[in-house]
Amino acid sequence: MPSHLNLEELVQDSRVHRRIYLEQEIFDLEMEHIFEANWVFVGHESEVAAAGDYKTVPIGTQPAIMTRDENGDIHLLMNRCMHRGSTICQEHRGNASTFRCWYHGWTYSNKGDLIGVPYADGYGASFDRRRFSLIKAARVEKYRGLVFASLNPEVAPLTDYLANARHYIDLFMELSPDGEVEARAGVHKYGYDGNWKFQMENGVDGYHPNFVHQAFFEAQGKGFGRKVMQLFTGNSEFESKDLGNGHSILDMAPRHRSAKGPVSNLLRGATSQASSDAYSSSMIRRYGEARTEEIFAASNVNLAIFPNLLIIGVQLRMTIPVSAKRTDVHLLPTTLKGVPDEINVARLRAHESFYGSAGGGAPDDVEMFNRCSDGLRVKGAEWLELSRGIERERTGGDGVVVGHITDETPQRAFYRRWKSLMCNVVAESQQPKTLRIARTI
Template identity: 45%
Template sequence: MDMSDLPVPCTPREISQLVQRDRVHGSIYTSQAIFEMEMRHIFHRTWLCVGHASEIPEPGAYRTTRLGTQSVIMARGSDGEVRVLMNRCRHRGVALTETETGCVRRFTCPYHGWVYDTTGELKLVPDADAYGRGFDLSAYGLTPAPRVAQYRGFVFASLSPEGESLDEHLGPAKAYMDLFLDVSPLGEIDARAGVTKTSFRANWKFVGMDGYHPNYVHKTVYDLRRRRKPVGSAKGESFSDESANLTRDLGKGHVMLDVYPVRKANYASYLQSMSGRPGWDAYYAAMVQAWGQERADEILVWAGDPHIGVFPNLQLIGSQIRLIRPVAADVTEVLMFPTVLKGVPDAINESRLRAHEAFYGPASQGSPDDAEIFERNQIGLSAVVDPWVLLARGLDREKVDVDGSIVGTITDETTQRGQLKQWKLLMEQAA
């Protein structure tokens, strides 16, 4: 079969043919029909990160968000438990709240006044007698997401009542999530510092985990940094074929840009440059006391930045929790929550926030470049005379590491192949 003539498919099994060993068909980024299948077979079946429990620290606190295309409320109930509830009144299906965040005693439907406790329990129906003597309020509480689980404060939910456990889903990604958290001497973060939002007319699968692009898309930024201070080690700069840094496919679609090697080579000079800066010495001492010298140094080499993508919608980059919201085949929203560390001097957290603003803010050096290139990518894919997208970089030099992950150089497309391998698997299973 001439794959270049393959029509836009209509079944998950046909869709899986569009992901080849070294290339993918452009329609997986442009077809609205494929997007809708992604929502049904991936976003409405697997585990999705909803947010972090620190966003809702007290009873009644909530954040509205989406699981795939479905609106939900992540709320801390009056009993202190974190729940994920469908944002839908059990009467006529009206969204209970359109406010993104807040703290309430009750959720009240604006249409007919049905009142729910923050646990989801239905508490009051105006003129309930009209529904008959058999009407039972306890049967009409807010519908919870079928499955909800947490990993160290990260709240996940699944719209499918069956499937692998969250522990199975995360697998080796947990070790890198730990690095993001343990950069605090208390092992805890707070995600209430605000949120940076961006929306662009491009597909959700473009977002993040590409070590090939920084020297080109962010050339101005890196040129400025090179003038101020040499970057990298004797093996090359952080994002080049000569770099010791790696790409990793951890399995299950979880991938990362492993920048540990270059940071490790430069760790001594990093410590020297940080010594004496506001808050640093007290922070370093607290880390050593909390974790021991060896573990503290390992965590600080990573600097709390595992640069990992947890399939399909969570990324931990720099100091931020990044959530990906697909809206349509050519529309994506990205929410970036900068986090602060518990148990550290204020100066350390101020530095984290300023660094986030500098590269990821709306008027920053980095994120606007990414949004622009994603939209150009989407425009280019509208040309379908030759619809295939090449993802072969580094394919023949990949290796399997001792931990079982597949590794390539930092510029290899190991990460894209790893994500799409899981995409293909989930689409095939749905057939």
């Protein structure tokens, strides 16, 4: 590590230095010590539901392919021909049992095995195809349908990594009476000229909605719009939480709530009474009244899974770092298994109205990211302040740190994890580097 790059000084308890958003050198270290060494969200299993299904997805900045083979197993194959380096899959998603490199025709199975080499006699009798299988992610694990991959074979088990966040993932999945969601309704995509950390910070920022999204809320009328704005005021009863391992949440579950109200609030009157009643009844049959109340009450959350997943509204949002000053974002709206179609249609329409690329909310946030990127070029104002609520945080018995919903508790959680991973650079830079990926042999 270059001596001028003191990461420990750039991230402090209540503020971060502007350099962490601007410098490509820091971004490159993030890719190595965060995205290539830890669990990274790569998709939902329903995106590759059938044998042969695949989708392309990056791990950090490295291109990869998530596949499902004929045995039903999911693989993360690095999208790089082992001959001369070309990517072997260009489509975002599809179904194929093989991938053929169009440069020289080398062909691979959807498990990553090299199964075809044109004019193979030119390589001689000693040529061993097993040596040229595609590189694979060292670890692939699922939790409630969410697929995570890691290039580090020594990464901790996924359930340990998710830790306290599992409770909220469970609640999100159990909005379905079958306990499962699907992410096959399509993808919203947008990008912005700014650092990836802006998106992860913003997804669990309860301080900004009443200002950035004021016009949208006011357009919803005095009833719903003002009700939403009350979630994010200084008098709100709701909380932000540091869940550990860099994960955090804006928890908008009321402390006291009747079991009869949540369905109508969740769907905002967009469905018929018959569909709402059928949905509610199926939930109670599956989970019982108490658990159903808990699930519905906690349905309105913004959950951040470090480093690149946000669960907001009905969506799984993947943050994709491109460079220090460029980020892509993919939004996967989910539907619920086992509910009337009208319920899922209402979920998708509500998602589109605010979170879609042309919705009332997403363009607001992107504009703020662009403005922050412009503003950070100013020299002399070196620090970004993240101290809001630091003196009123409290720690629960489970180790969860709790703040007010408008406090910067989630941002501090993110940077504690960021710092713990990135500051290992100091020690590791003096050691020989090892390849953190597995090969199929």
